[in-house]
Amino acid sequence: GNSVTQMEGPVTLSEEAFLTINCTYTATGYPSLFWYVQYPGEGLQLLLKATKADDKGSNKGFEATYRKETTSFHLEKGSVQVSDSAVYFCALRASTGTASKLTFGTGTRLQVTL
Amino acid sequence: EPEVTQTPSHQVTQMGQEVILRCVPISNHLYFYWYRQILGQKVEFLVSFYNNEISEKSEIFDDQFSVERPDGSNFTLKIRSTKLEDSAMYFCASKGAGTNYGYTFGSGTRLTVV
Numbered sequence: 262g263n264s265v266t267q268m269e270g271p272v273t274l275s276e277e278a279f280l281t282i283n284c285t286y287t288a289t290g291y292p293s294l295f296w297y298v299q300y301p302g303e304g305l306q307l308l309l310k311a312t313k314a315d316d317k318g319s320n321k322g323f324e325a326t327y328r329k330e331t332t333s334f335h336l337e338k339g340s341v342q343v344s345d346s347a348v349y350f351c352a353l354r355a356s357t358g359t360a361s362k363l364t365f366g367t368g369t370r371l372q373v374t375l
Numbered sequence: 376e377p378e379v380t381q382t383p384s385h386q387v388t389q390m391g392q393e394v395i396l397r398c399v400p401i402s403n404h405l406y407f408y409w410y411r412q413i414l415g416q417k418v419e420f421l422v423s424f425y426n427n428e429i430s431e432k433s434e435i436f437d438d439q440f441s442v443e444r445p446d447g448s449n450f451t452l453k454i455r456s457t458k459l460e461d462s463a464m465y466f467c468a469s470k471g472a473g474t475n476y477g478y479t480f481g482s483g484t485r486l487t488v489v
Binding site for chain 1: 381405406408410412415416417419420423425430466468470472477478480481482483
């Protein structure tokens with residue numbers, strides 16, 4: 262079946278440091294890939310997505326590129342801020358339909374300090 | 376911005392009791408979902424609901440679970456006889472029709488079974 266593997270956290274960085282959170286997936290066909298973020302006390306919010314190979318999703322300075330050859334969708338940001346502290350979830354949606362369920366990774370907690 | 380609202384934010388219940396978790400999806404959305412996250416584990420899909428019936432469910436969603444959209448606005452998850460292992464964060468999500476709509480998640484209900 263489909264699965265998503267994320268690097269374990271927590272990840273602790275100083276402000277302005279470079280961020281990478283690794284995500285790899287297993288799926289048949291051509292899934293869509295997502296990054297969700299959960300700030301304390303809030304729901305899961307869509308951060309970015311990519312729907313086909315080599316697409317790059319970007320939002321709020323975060324980027325991720327859909328790499329089919331390595332089945333990866335790593336999240337990056339060039340300079341993190343304290344306000345980026347949150348839990349980040351990588352997820353995929355199977356290619357069977359635009360309303361199909363999401364399959365999530367375990368989430369990676371990011372803590373950014375001054 | 377439209378939100379998915381979940382109530383209560385935290386519920387404590389005794390083992391064997393019935394609980395109902397409530398969600399108000401975005402009004403023009405057509406697809407509804409429940410997910411759960413046991414502490415420290417993956418966000419897991421439970422069930423999807425469309426056109427007043429279950430469209431997909433996971434192995435977790437056994438006879439103890441049921442969903443309902445009783446009045447066209449609320450979307451509920453009922454657990455008939457709670458077990459200790461049902462303790463988790465439960466997320467509701469909704470989605471509109473078409474590829475341009477993403478999934479919108481609520482902030483979750485933390486269920487603690489004692």
